[in-house]
Amino acid sequence: MSECGKLYVVATPIGNLGDISYRAVETLKRVDLIAAEDTRHIKALLQHYGINRKVVSLHQHNEERAAADLLEKLRAGLSIALVSDAGTPLVSDPGMPLVQATRDAGIEVSPLPGACALIAALSAAGLPTSRFSFEGFAPRTSSERKSFFKAKADSPDTWIFYESCHRVLASLQDMKEVLPPERRLVIARELTKLHETIVKTTLSEAAALVESDRNMQKGEFVILVEGAPKSDQPVELTSEQERVLGSLLKECPIKTAVALAVEITGARKKTLYQAALRLRHGEGHDE
Incomplete structure (x- = not known):
């Protein structure tokens, strides 16, 4: 033999x-x-x-x-x-x-x-690299993608997935409905090619950025998402999120104001509730 x-x-x-x-x-x-x-x-x-x-x-x-x-x-x-x-x-x-x-x-x-596209993207993304996970391609349907994003929402590690040009906009829109708007992410497309583009943005702006530029809907994509902050590190509200919450608190009880603020701003309920207590305490109200 x-x-x-x-x-x-x-x-x-x-x-x-x-x-x-x-x-x-x-x-x-x-x-x-x-x-x-x-x-x-x-x-x-x-x-x-x-x-x-x-x-x-x-x-x-x-x-x-x-x-x-x-x-x-x-x-x-x-x-x-x-x-x-x-x-x-x-x-x-x-x-x-x-x-x-x-x-x-x-x-x-x-x-x-x-x-390797995921390693090339990670090296240039400016997101934490000490721990990361690669998730392959995102699911094809909207409902499956949302479930996938929800499952990753609390992961503290940077996570990475591939996406096609046909679904990248829909994928970012689905992610926006599930994850906090302040979450940072990097969109890397056409790596090493003539039209290589690496954009660092936030989830609140990512879909609009891609939708407004037809070139950002072409090619092969690597999406890198910042991990969730550790539970002992509170997430700060943006000035706009706090303004919305403050306006709602003037008209509604805390629980109602927080629930509405979650729907309007997309911020986390826990973060909004803590901010609401702080704002109410500062105003001298008891509830």
Whole structure:
């Protein structure tokens, strides 16, 4: 029986063709076979670097069958490079069945690190990086997205998700209905490409920003959201939120004023209630 081959998991550029390592280029030149998410897409990269290797398709609709075929080739001694359309394979891309099957078979899997959209965006976002979570692509429907955002609302860590140009505006609008308006987020689009844009804003302004600029509704998006403040660190109301609350307190009991202020401003009920008590106490009222 011939010695088994080796599977290389190779990161490729997410836009700029220069963002590939020397080692990755040399590996792609010498492997026996390249398994790619889209054979047409990867051929542009191979042509750019003068790489002439056989390419086979491995995508989300065929990866179970393709993984079995590729495993047999690895067992026969062939070396294979796994690539996705852009960035690091398996990060919201196909390839997991092949990597799992290869490892289970005791065949070596070697990673070749490189570009990754979520890490590139995180490095330039200016949001905390000590702890973060990657959530893949946001759900497709509005109700599922709102449930997803609610589940992340109290997470203290920065969280990141990918979004398509067709849903980015709707996703930001859904998020605005669920999360506090003062929550900071970063919208990163077309990273490393000609029209790269990285915008830091707040949830109260994000949807309007994207809606007002058609270019901000094109391309590939990474959305990074600031984690919730720790429970022992109170969230301050904006001057406008406090003004609305003060006006309501002049006409309504505290509970009613707070409930209305939540609907009008989107601020947290607990924060508004604490502010209402402070305002009422300052006015010398008992209730």
